[in-house]
Amino acid sequence: MxxxxxxxxxxxxxxxxxxxxxxxxxxxxxxxxxxxxxxxxxxxxxxxxxxxxxxxxxxxxxxxxxxxxxxxxxxxxxxxxxxxxxxxxxxxxxxxxxxxxxxxxxxxxxxxxxxxxxxxxxxxxxxxxxxxxxxxxxxxxxxxxxxxxxxxxxxxxxxxxxxxxxxxxxxxxxxxxxxxxxxxxxxxxxxxxxxxxxxxxxxxxxxxxxxxxxxxxxxxxxxxxxxxxxxxxxxxxxxxxxxxxxxxxxxxxxxNMAKKNEQYKSFSQRFFDILVESRLTFYYNGHQEQRLPHIFNVSFPGVNVESMLVNLDMEGISASSGSACTAGSIDPSHVLVAMHPEEREQYASALRFSFGLNNTLEQVEYAAHKTVEIVRRLKQDKPFIE
Missing domain, CATH: 3.40.640.10 (Type I PLP-dependent aspartate aminotransferase-like (Major domain))
Known part of the structure; x- marks a missing residue:
């Protein structure tokens, strides 16, 4: 794998x-x-x-x-x-x-x-x-x-x-x-x-x-x-x-700055397009234009973020919640809480994918499709638990 x-x-x-x-x-x-x-x-x-x-x-x-x-x-x-x-x-x-x-x-x-x-x-x-x-x-x-x-x-x-x-x-x-x-x-x-x-x-x-x-x-x-x-x-x-x-x-x-910027923007766009095509409910987190091109942060309401990360890792995909893992639980990101203080499902289900050296479009597409599969599976298994 x-x-x-x-x-x-x-x-x-x-x-x-x-x-x-x-x-x-x-x-x-x-x-x-x-x-x-x-x-x-x-x-x-x-x-x-x-x-x-x-x-x-x-x-x-x-x-x-x-x-x-x-x-x-x-x-x-x-x-x-x-x-x-x-x-x-x-x-x-x-x-x-x-x-x-x-x-x-x-x-x-x-x-x-x-x-x-x-x-x-x-x-x-x-x-x-x-x-x-x-x-x-x-x-x-x-x-x-x-x-x-x-x-x-x-x-x-x-x-x-x-x-x-x-x-x-x-x-x-x-x-x-x-x-x-x-x-x-x-x-x-x-x-x-x-x-x-x-x-x-x-x-x-x-x-x-x-x-x-x-x-x-x-x-x-x-x-x-x-x-x-x-x-x-x-x-x-x-x-x-x-x-x-x-x-x-x-x-x-x-x-290589200009080349990297264009490449990472294309990765973010392709990941986004696959999520849209899947018809999953998700939220994009961050400014759509005034942003660093290598960071793609999305939330999947109704999905436990820790389960998401474990399942992604089992598929060989390394991502992050942007949060601190302690004693088997994940505290909500202080950044997402500050951005969406009244929207718990958004700040508590956020995942960060960030691109860099050696990543390819094929890898990004693979990660996006696997993300869709895992979100669908986890939402069927059980509802979001606070």
Missing amino acids: ELVYLDHAATSPLHPQVIKEMFEVYEGNFGNPSSIHQVGRKARQAIDDSRRKIASYLGVKEHTLIFTSGGTEADNLAIIGYALANSTKGKHIITTSIEHHAVLHACQELEKRGFEVTYLPVNKAGQISVDELKAALRDETILVTVMFGNNEVGTVQPIAEISQILQGHQAVFHTDAVQACGLVELNIPELGVDLLSITAHKINGPKGIGLLYVRDGITLLPTLFGGEQERKRRAGTENVAGVVGFAKAIELSYE
Whole structure:
């Protein structure tokens, strides 16, 4: 049975060219970049070259990039690091109700430390209102953090518009662009953000490496203490192979961005068409136009989502509910609950299919037809149980 992996929004397979470059580091470039001898200098050169390459794609200077262990650390460093370093300016933060937990939990931690956080609601398409953001701004607001594209439904937020709203205000603007990276050209000067987080494992790079862009003049309190790596902003011996793999993954994603976008849009459309042709009752979740092309989120009222995932897995199809599995039960997605608070059957029966490297149209068609079969079977077996 062929494995059909449709959970690329969770993580993605390593690209063969990324593996090749990383292997060369593992095999012959083992030095500590902080060492001054030639073995250490060789490792330092690999990091410098990779940082320069990534900076060129993002449209920024090399020194504005801090390598981290991933998107979660980058988000935490941006949010907690900025808030603690600038608390004398105010203690109010604005975010949204559909952020990744790396952002939400960081904000909740700051609330425990005496900060006040406003969580903006979203409409049924998953977008915030810029007018509500304007209304939430205060003189003491020091940080606004709004994700670029949602990891569960793919909805894209008006990032450039938000940055314009914040012009002239003391609040700095952070965006979690983890899910958008590799599918949207992240030209940071054009976006106008002050802080931006991305990670490698969503774009066919390695796990354990991410980065935070920090605009010149922004002060952060480090969240790790030890050595003086990353210009004293992030202690710890650098992950040389990870950095090199990250740079290669960025390069490959930018080279093939337009092609990937069109391919993933066609996958989403074909999946949608098969569901329509089946005459099943289903709901499409997310914005139909302002969205990341690789995420396809749908709900099947009357179907237990955990049973759906198990049955899909038995057919060799890897998908996701976008929710946290704990102790054999699945909690509803906080994103879908925020989008459809009064429509339990919609938020409690949502599935996320996300496309990426090595997926084919034939695989997508197979997954769609199997989804139809399983939904029909489960709806006949027993009614939806709360």
